[in-house]
Amino acid sequence: MILLLALACTGAPADKDTAAPDTAADTDTDTDTDADTDTDPNVDTAPVDLDGDGYAADVDCNDTNVAVYPGAPELWNERDDDCDGLVDADGAWSGSMQMAASAVYEGRRYDFSLRCPYAGTRTLGQLAFTITCTPDPEDVDAQRLLGETLIVTPKDTDVTGAAWADDVEFTSANGWDSDGEGTITWSSFSDAAVAVQMSGVSLAASGSGDIARE
Numbered sequence: 326m327i328l329l330l331a332l333a334c335t336g337a338p339a340d341k342d343t344a345a346p347d348t349a350a351d352t353d354t355d356t357d358t359d360a361d362t363d364t365d366p367n368v369d370t371a372p373v374d375l376d377g378d379g380y381a382a383d384v385d386c387n388d389t390n391v392a393v394y395p396g397a398p399e400l401w402n403e404r405d406d407d408c409d410g411l412v413d414a415d416g417a418w419s420g421s422m423q424m425a426a427s428a429v430y431e432g433r434r435y436d437f438s439l440r441c442p443y444a445g446t447r448t449l450g451q452l453a454f455t456i457t458c459t460p461d462p463e464d465v466d467a468q469r470l471l472g473e474t475l476i477v478t479p480k481d482t483d484v485t486g487a488a489w490a491d492d493v494e495f496t497s498a499n500g501w502d503s504d505g506e507g508t509i510t511w512s513s514f515s516d517a518a519v520a521v522q523m524s525g526v527s528l529a530a531s532g533s534g535d536i537a538r539e
């Protein structure tokens with residue numbers, strides 16, 4: 326009996342693969358049914374599509390969810406549905422805003438019109454942006470009352486879904502700052518409208534504009 330067992334464990338085992346092509350490199354005893362073209366019929370390299378959405382695991386960014394695949398409709402669900410590497414409206418955003426500001430100084434009112442580029446990002450529930458207003462460098466009153474630059478930044482950066490509304494801060498290069506409010510409303514995953522405003526005793530400003538994902 327011992328001799329028979331020893332004999333059974335020596336030498337090349339019989340090839341029982343059922344798939345073509347069969348090669349001399351294949352010396353296993355497994356029975357597999359893969360239909361790939363690699364030289365080892367015991368290794369199945371054929372693309373796998375676990376969730377059956379028509380996209381194999383190498384291109385399907387979630388092969389266990391049938392609603393997620395390249396080109397799938399992107400939804401506001403904090404998930405990358407279309408496999409473009411971006412969750413919802415995440416990405417870099419830019420655009421231009423027009424701001425109106427008014428200041429009262431020594432009993433006289435001054436009005437200013439400012440063009441203010443928007444630059445920011447939205448990443449995994451966090452918002453960051455800087456709206457940089459540059460008053461006319463030739464306007465002595467604007468420089469004195471608003472500063473060389475007037476910057477708007479968010480105070481609370483949490484964002485979910487298609488809308489954000491929270492406090493912002495206006496900061497002048499002249500050294501003062503003032504709280505205001507801001508909103509961003511997404512009309513799609515690549516377009517949004519921005520509005521900011523602040524209202525102080527001697528200074529008020531409000532602006533709006535459109536931004537787009539880069």
Ligand SMILES: [Ca+2]
Pocket residue numbers: 374375376377378379380381382385387388389394
């Ligand atoms: Ca799949």
Ligand SMILES: [Ca+2]
Pocket residue numbers: 376378385386387388389390391392393394
């Ligand atoms: Ca999938």
Ligand SMILES: [Ca+2]
Pocket residue numbers: 399400401402403404405406412413
């Ligand atoms: Ca999504």
Ligand SMILES: [Ca+2]
Pocket residue numbers: 399404405406407408409410411412413
């Ligand atoms: Ca996406």
